[in-house]
Amino acid sequence: MIQSIDLRSDTVTKPTDGMREAIASAEVGDDMWGEDPTVNELERRMAELLGKEAALFACSGTQSNQLGVWAHCRAGDELLIHQDGHIANYEGGAPAVLHGVTCRIFSGVGGMFEVADVESVLHPVDQHFPMSRLVCFENTTNKGGGRVWPLDQFLSVSQWSQQQGYKTHLDGARFFNACVGGGYEPAELVPHIDTISICFSKGLGCPFGSILVGSQADIDTARRGRKILGGSLRQAGIGAAAAIYALDHHIDKLAEDHRHARMLAEQISGIDGLNIDLDAVESNLVFFDVEESAGTAEQLVMALLSRGVKVLALGNQRIRACTHLDISEQEIQDSVKAVKEAMSTGLANVKMQESHPYAYR
Numbered sequence: 001m002i003q004s005i006d007l008r009s010d011t012v013t014k015p016t017d018g019m020r021e022a023i024a025s026a027e028v029g030d031d032m033w034g035e036d037p038t039v040n041e042l043e044r045r046m047a048e049l050l051g052k053e054a055a056l057f058a059c060s061g062t063q064s065n066q067l068g069v070w071a072h073c074r075a076g077d078e079l080l081i082h083q084d085g086h087i088a089n090y091e092g093g094a095p096a097v098l099h100g101v102t103c104r105i106f107s108g109v110g111g112m113f114e115v116a117d118v119e120s121v122l123h124p125v126d127q128h129f130p131m132s133r134l135v136c137f138e139n140t141t142n143k144g145g146g147r148v149w150p151l152d153q154f155l156s157v158s159q160w161s162q163q164q165g166y167k168t169h170l171d172g173a174r175f176f177n178a179c180v181g182g183g184y185e186p187a188e189l190v191p192h193i194d195t196i197s198i199c200f201s202k203g204l205g206c207p208f209g210s211i212l213v214g215s216q217a218d219i220d221t222a223r224r225g226r227k228i229l230g231g232s233l234r235q236a237g238i239g240a241a242a243a244i245y246a247l248d249h250h251i252d253k254l255a256e257d258h259r260h261a262r263m264l265a266e267q268i269s270g271i272d273g274l275n276i277d278l279d280a281v282e283s284n285l286v287f288f289d290v291e292e293s294a295g296t297a298e299q300l301v302m303a304l305l306s307r308g309v310k311v312l313a314l315g316n317q318r319i320r321a322c323t324h325l326d327i328s329e330q331e332i333q334d335s336v337k338a339v340k341e342a343m344s345t346g347l348a349n350v351k352m353q354e355s356h357p358y359a360y361r
């Protein structure tokens, strides 16, 4: 059996030797007092890169997304979000728990949307309804299928949102994957976005850390929220040093992850019993479906697990495989071999556990 190949997520990456050296030699101070030079440098650099006034280092993508919601909404408000959006699906109900905010969902192709999709769920401003305050975007999309928003579509929907008086937030957990996949510059994407959350702990390979970027006023509000949430750290420069290292060394490697994803997708498209939309593979996330006649996604997850390959089941039939910094071309080939073997053996007799760790919906 091959050694474990972990395609569940790009969050499983481990810091490289160079990153560990950067962490070890980071200059640090007390960030709660604004005295960590490495955090300050990261925040300054990210604000400049996105053409915004300020930035705030956060523990996780969930935290920086929720700090965005914090900056814009108050109890009784609603945020408008695609039905597959991470903020609505995978953050433990945080908008309701933390802010008393509800999510009004709408549909759209691949986790992306048009003005008409948002308009389809709008309601009058009236005492009966929550106040629609914020439009949330995600790029690249995750549950939506790893899609990269076309620049003009993103600009026109975000501009329209601001013109309607809504605040705008971008969940850019994989923001640099979007820039690489879409061929756009970071600042080009966000002129009509008020706050942007970007993760360093996914494709960029950091052990933890995200950042919220926006206006000075929004970041000041978010900073207070971060304190209240217990997310203000002290010598956080060890995390910021990893992020700075990633900005300098790992963004260029994302194109390789995308190439690996395409390679995986193309070979999966030739396997009987599996269906994949090759046109929808635009980043490092590869989604495909197990045909009902062949079995279920969970059966394939287990069949692959027994062959040393880890992927996620994201529905009865749907599988997600994610390429990242710690996956080589050889490991893509080995994974394809394992998928072919599992499918040709058949999934009917796969040993299932009552509940196994790699399936969630």
Ligand SMILES: Cc1ncc(COP(=O)(O)O)c(C=O)c1O
Pocket (backbone or CB within 6 Å): 059, 060, 061, 062, 063, 065, 086, 087, 138, 141, 142, 171, 173, 174, 199, 201, 210
């Ligand atoms: C699109 C998206 N947003 C936000 C997050 C949350 O990040 P974290 O796991 O660091 O809280 C994730 C995590 O996978 C994600 O995929």
